[in-house]
Each structure stands twice: as structure tokens, then as C-alpha cells.
Amino acid sequence: MTTLLAHRHSQAALAHKAPPAAVIARSLAGMATVGAELDRSGTVMNFARGKTLFEEGDRAGYVFKVASGALRSVRLLADGRRYVIKFLLPGDFFGFVPNAEYPYSVEAVGDATVVRYARQAFEGVLDRNPQASRTFFNAVCKELSAAQERLLVMGRKTAEERLASFLIAMAERGKPGQAVELPMNRGDIADYLGLTVETVSRLLTRFRQRGLIDLPDNHSVMLRDHEGLTDLSLGEAA
Amino acid sequence: MTTLLAHRHSQAALAHKAPPAAVIARSLAGMATVGAELDRSGTVMNFARGKTLFEEGDRAGYVFKVASGALRSVRLLADGRRYVIKFLLPGDFFGFVPNAEYPYSVEAVGDATVVRYARQAFEGVLDRNPQASRTFFNAVCKELSAAQERLLVMGRKTAEERLASFLIAMAERGKPGQAVELPMNRGDIADYLGLTVETVSRLLTRFRQRGLIDLPDNHSVMLRDHEGLTDLSLGEAA
DNA sequence: CGCGCGCTTGACTAACTTCAAAGATGGTGG
DNA sequence: CCACCATCTTTGAAGTTAGTCAAGCGCGCG
Numbered sequence: 001m002t003t004l005l006a007h008r009h010s011q012a013a014l015a016h017k018a019p020p021a022a023v024i025a026r027s028l029a030g031m032a033t034v035g036a037e038l039d040r041s042g043t044v045m046n047f048a049r050g051k052t053l054f055e056e057g058d059r060a061g062y063v064f065k066v067a068s069g070a071l072r073s074v075r076l077l078a079d080g081r082r083y084v085i086k087f088l089l090p091g092d093f094f095g096f097v098p099n100a101e102y103p104y105s106v107e108a109v110g111d112a113t114v115v116r117y118a119r120q121a122f123e124g125v126l127d128r129n130p131q132a133s134r135t136f137f138n139a140v141c142k143e144l145s146a147a148q149e150r151l152l153v154m155g156r157k158t159a160e161e162r163l164a165s166f167l168i169a170m171a172e173r174g175k176p177g178q179a180v181e182l183p184m185n186r187g188d189i190a191d192y193l194g195l196t197v198e199t200v201s202r203l204l205t206r207f208r209q210r211g212l213i214d215l216p217d218n219h220s221v222m223l224r225d226h227e228g229l230t231d232l233s234l235g236e237a238a
Numbered sequence: 239m240t241t242l243l244a245h246r247h248s249q250a251a252l253a254h255k256a257p258p259a260a261v262i263a264r265s266l267a268g269m270a271t272v273g274a275e276l277d278r279s280g281t282v283m284n285f286a287r288g289k290t291l292f293e294e295g296d297r298a299g300y301v302f303k304v305a306s307g308a309l310r311s312v313r314l315l316a317d318g319r320r321y322v323i324k325f326l327l328p329g330d331f332f333g334f335v336p337n338a339e340y341p342y343s344v345e346a347v348g349d350a351t352v353v354r355y356a357r358q359a360f361e362g363v364l365d366r367n368p369q370a371s372r373t374f375f376n377a378v379c380k381e382l383s384a385a386q387e388r389l390l391v392m393g394r395k396t397a398e399e400r401l402a403s404f405l406i407a408m409a410e411r412g413k414p415g416q417a418v419e420l421p422m423n424r425g426d427i428a429d430y431l432g433l434t435v436e437t438v439s440r441l442l443t444r445f446r447q448r449g450l451i452d453l454p455d456n457h458s459v460m461l462r463d464h465e466g467l468t469d470l471s472l473g474e475a476a
Numbered sequence: 477c478g479c480g481c482g483c484t485t486g487a488c489t490a491a492c493t494t495c496a497a498a499g500a501t502g503g504t505g506g
Numbered sequence: 507c508c509a510c511c512a513t514c515t516t517t518g519a520a521g522t523t524a525g526t527c528a529a530g531c532g533c534g535c536g
Contacts, residue, residue: 075386077473081394085386098380103387126372133371134364140378142336147385148313148323149341154392155432156319159492186515194393196493201516218501218515235315397524424483434525439484456483456533 041121047071047108055105062116063095069112070183073104074191084192087184089173095119096140110183154194157235162193163203164233167213171223179220186218279359285309285346293343300354301333307350308421311342312429322430325422327411333357334378348421392432395473400431401441402471405451409461417458424456 044067047053053064056075071088085104088094097103126133153165166189171180182189190200204221207213212229214222223229231237282305285291291302294313309326323342326332335341364371391403404427409418420427428438442459445451450467452460461467469475 075390077390077394079473081473083390083394085389096379096382098376098383103383123372126375127368130365130368130371133368133375134361137364137371137375137378138336140375140382141334144334144378144382144385145336145341147382147389150389151323151385151392152313152315152321154389155429156315156321185513191393197515198494198517199492201514205516235317235319435483436485436526437524440524443484 041118042115043117044113044115047112047114049108049110051108053106053108053114054102056102058102060095060097060100060102061119063093063119063122064106064117065115066090066092066094067113067115070109071106071112071114072109072184072188072192073106075104082191083194084184084188087188087192093136093139096136096143109188157233159193159195159199160203160206160237161233161235162195163189163200163207164229166193167207167221167223168226168229168233170221171226179216179222182219182221279355280353281355282351282353285350285352287346287348289346291344291346291352292340294340296340298333298335298338298340299357301331301357301360302344302355303353304328304330304332305351305353308347309344309350309352310347310422310426310430311344313342320429321432322422322426325426325430331374331377334374334381347426395471397431397433397437398441398444398475399471399473400433401427401438401445402450402467404431405445405459405461406464406467406471408459409464417452417454417460420457420459 047069053071054062066088068090071094073085073088073094075083075085077083086092086094087109088106094106095102126136153162157165167180170182174180184192186197186200190197193200204213204215207229208215210228212223212225212232214224216222228237285307291309292300304326306328309332311323311326311332313321313323315321324330324332325347326344332344333340364374391400395403405418408420412418422430424435424438427433428435431438442451442453445467446453448466450461450463450470452462454460466475
């Protein structure tokens with residue numbers, strides 16, 4: 001029930017392994033003036049693959065930013081059914097919650113580095129800095145919009161369309177023209193799309209056989225027919 | 239493609255039919271100081287059942303608050319599949335979007351009254367009033383949290399569990415102990431839960447046969463066994 | 477009164493899951 | 507460096523849930 005914080009490091013101790021908080025905070029999108037103030041409260045932390053940052057029900061005392069690696073936010077049902085709410089990739093913020101407790105757990109998909117900010121300090125910045133306030137407001141609106149887009153996917157799209165949507169969304173976060181990195185495993189993808197591992201695996205095979213993708217290894221995908229995938233993802237396939 | 243605005247009324251012309259904007263704005267939860275400033279930009283508008291406030295792709299020039307009635311935000315796929323993102327009930331704000339265009343349409347489920355605020359004016363208030371800014375930030379965080387909760391429902395719950403979740407959520411918005419009003423029809427519920435009309439109808443019948451609910455008429459439900467429904471909704475049923 | 481729309485019910489179908497097992501992969505220690 | 511083992515992935519066959527197609531019912535409105 002308590003927050004499991006692996007590898008607690010001071011900024012100084014970490015300097016040679018990961019960028020210091022100051023450097024990372026400076027990268028806060030469009031928030032040059034916010035960076036300095038957040039710096040003082042940011043702590044860089046490393047988490048090994050599979051480690052838990054916090055669990056559903058933990059007191060929500062912090063907000064985080066992903067510096068490197070990948071994480072997943074996860075919810076569980078009583079009988080063990082699992083749902084991956086979101087994959088958290090470099091640049092993503094998380095931990096903005098309306099209640100005193102986190103409504104989901106966050107785990108490291110691969111080794112990951114995050115910056116942790118005390119929620120109180122973060123909210124202080126919001127109160128004193130209208131521009132920061134506005135920026136984060138917009139960021140949360142964008143998150144909301146993305147969640148609603150995903151609701152459409154989960155509610156009305158077939159397994160094929162879901163996977164195609166996922167691959168395209170992942171491609172948009174990576175470098176154009178290159179193989180898409182999938183830090184998560186098949187099970188994570190399945191739980192993100194509301195499918196089973198078997199279905200995800202079968203669909204990837206089918207996409208490959210149709211020439212839509214290549215699968216150089218288990219953690220990368222080359223999109224060979226981006227347009228075909230897009231059509232599939234929109235439910236416009238023949 | 240253009241915004242369809244039915245029944246455009248001035249505040250004065252409407253005064254006898256619906257509360258004036260001033261009265262409504264005053265009800266903004268925890269925002270006494272914001273009310274006065276928003277008043278000046280708020281316009282009360284009525285929409286008849288089925289009318290469209292705006293469509294997917296329209297320029298997002300306004301934010302809205304529901305004063306009375308019910309609306310639905312809707313997305314469509316190319317082949318006509320429909321998904322209801324959210325039912326908008328009295329007190330709900332909507333229209334906070336990160337882009338220049340609305341990503342969904344909003345239609346009146348039954349006759350509805352909303353207050354419309356120019357987005358620019360609204361954002362002005364946010365910039366000048368840190369407390370309002372904070373309040374709306376929290377509101378959007380809450381929305382996001384609700385959307386993520388719904389993602390779990392859509393991704394991992396069975397049809398039965400989805401419908402039970404829906405009935406309980408609707409009950410929480412109504413008056414305790416009373417019949418739950420369902421302003422929307424079966425098709426809307428189906429599109430909200432990612433099911434078909436037939437499945438929703440069959441499940442309601444099944445719930446009634448099991449003594450979980452009563453169906454006094456097509457637009458109300460009495461929850462007879464709240465605990466049984468809750469167990470169902472959590473996937474903890476025998 | 478009769479028409480239309482929304483709701484219900486039934487029989488059949490399809491998509492996805494479940495169960496089962498074999499095949500790859502990758503990390504670790506000898 | 508290689509062998510081993512756990513874990514992840516793929517594939518096949520059978521099963522289940524919810525969808526599709528079709529028809530009848532009932533309420534409300536003109």
C-alpha cells in the first residue's frame with residue numbers, strides 16, 4: 001500500500017548517470033520562467049524495469065515528469081483483469097489527480113528516469129505564475145482530449161483498428177522514417193488496447209503477412225504501408 | 239460544417255423561460271469571485287431535443303455550461319459507427335479543447351439550456367484570476383480522471399459490468415433514494431457503453447428479472463439492489 | 477384511430493477469448 | 507563463451523460473448 005520508491009538518489013549522486021533536475025526542468029515545454037522555480041523542488045529518480053513508483057490508493061503527494069525510458073499507468077479489477085491507462089514516455093507529465101490519492105499505479109516498463117516534484121511546491125508555482133498555470137491547464141486539456149480519443153477507439157473500434165491506431169500513434173512519437181520502438185511487451189499492448197496477448201500477436205503476424213509492417217525484433221516495428229495502416233485505423237479499409 | 243445554433247436568445251428575451259446568466263454563473267462551484275466577471279460574457283441559450291450546438295471540426299470559439307436538460311458529446315467513424323463520449327448534465331462545463339477545433343459534436347438529448355462564454359473572455363478570466371485558474375485546472379483534472387475510469391470500463395469490463403457501472407454513476411448524479419432519470423434513449427446508452435441497442439435492452443430486462451432494478455418507464459430506473467449492482471459493476475459478482 | 481419511432485425478443489453469426497502447447501529470446505551464472 | 511532457464515511470443519483448436527438480422531410490441535403523437 002505504501003509507495004515503493006526504488007533507487008532514491010540525490011541530484012548530486014546521480015549527476016553522472018542522468019541529467020540533473022535543473023537540466024531536465026529547463027526542458028519543460030514552453031516554460032522557461034517556470035523551470036527555475038520548479039528546479040528547487042525537483043528530484044531525479046531512477047527506476048529499474050518493473051519497479052513501482054506508486055500504487056493505486058497511495059497518497060498523491062507528487063507530480064512527475066518522464067526524463068527517459070518508459071512507464072505505464074495501470075488499473076486492476078478485483079479478479080486480476082488489468083488495464084494500461086497510458087504509456088508514459090519522455091516529456092510526459094503525470095500525477096495530476098483531483099483527489100488525495102492516486103487512482104492508478106505507475107510502473108517502469110523499462111529502466112526509467114523521472115523527475116519528481118512535491119505537489120505542494122508544484123501548486124505553489126501554479127498559483128504564483130499565471131503563465132505556468134495556463135500552460136499546464138492546456139496540457140491537461142490535451143490529455144483529456146487524448147483520453148476521449150481513446151474512448152472512441154475502445155468503444156467502437158475492432159481489434160485490427162485498435163492495433164493500427166496504436167502503431168500509428170507510437171510512430172508519431174518516434175523519429176520519422178525509422179523503426180518504431182516498442183519498449184513495452186505484448187501483454188502491455190494487449191492491456192492497453194483491451195485485448196489479449198494472443199490477439200495482439202496474431203494481428204501483428206497478419207499485418208506483417210499483408211505487408212503493412214515488418215517486425216525486425218520483438219521491440220520494434222517498421223511501418224511499411226503507413227497509408228494502409230491509417231485507413232485501417234480509421235475503419236475505412238475495404 | 240458550420241455551427242448550428244438553434245434558438246439564439248438574448249438574456250432578456252429568455253428571462254421568463256430560464257434563469258438569467260447572472261443567476262447561473264453565480265452557481266459556478268466555488269467560484270464566487272469568478273461569477274461576476276464571467277457574467278458579462280455569458281449568453282443563455284436554449285436547444286430543442288436533437289439540436290446540434292456545434293459539430294466536430296467547428297472552430298472552438300466558446301466554452302459552455304449546462305444549466306438544465308441533458309446533452310451528449312459525440313464522435314463518428316467514417317462508416318457511421320457512433321460513440322457518445324459523455325452525457326453533459328446540469329453543472330457540467332464543456333468545450334475546453336486544446337486545439338482550434340472541437341474534436342466532437344454536442345447535441346441536445348432533451349430540451350436543454352446552456353450558458354455560452356466566449357473562449358477569449360473565459361481565458362482572460364483564467365489569466366487574471368489565479369483562483370479561477372486553479373479551480374478550472376482541478377475541474378479538468380477531474381474530467382481526465384473520469385475519462386480514465388471510463389477507459390477501464392470500456393477496455394476490460396463485460397457488457398453487464400458496463401451497464402451496472404453506468405446505472406450506478408447515473409444514480410450518484412440524481413437524488414438519493416429516488417428513481418434515476420435517464421434522459422437519453424437506449425441507443426444513446428449503447429453508444430456510450432460501446433454496445434448495441436439490443437444488448438442494452440436485453441441486459442436491462444435481465445437486471446429486472448433478477449430483481450436488481452425496476453423499469454417504471456423507458457426513461458427511469460429504480461435501483462432495487464444497489465449493492466448487487468455495485469458488485470456487478472466491480473466485476474466481483476459470483 | 478393509425479402511424480412512426482423506440483423498445484424488446486428470438487435465432488443465428490462472428491469476433492475475440494480461452495485453453496493448450498510449442499517455439500523464440502534474452503539474461504545469468506558456470 | 508556457452509548452456510540453461512525463465513519469460514515472452516506465436517500458433518492452433520474450441521468456446522463464449524456480444525453483434526447482426528429479423529420480427530413483433532407498445533407508447534405517444536398527429
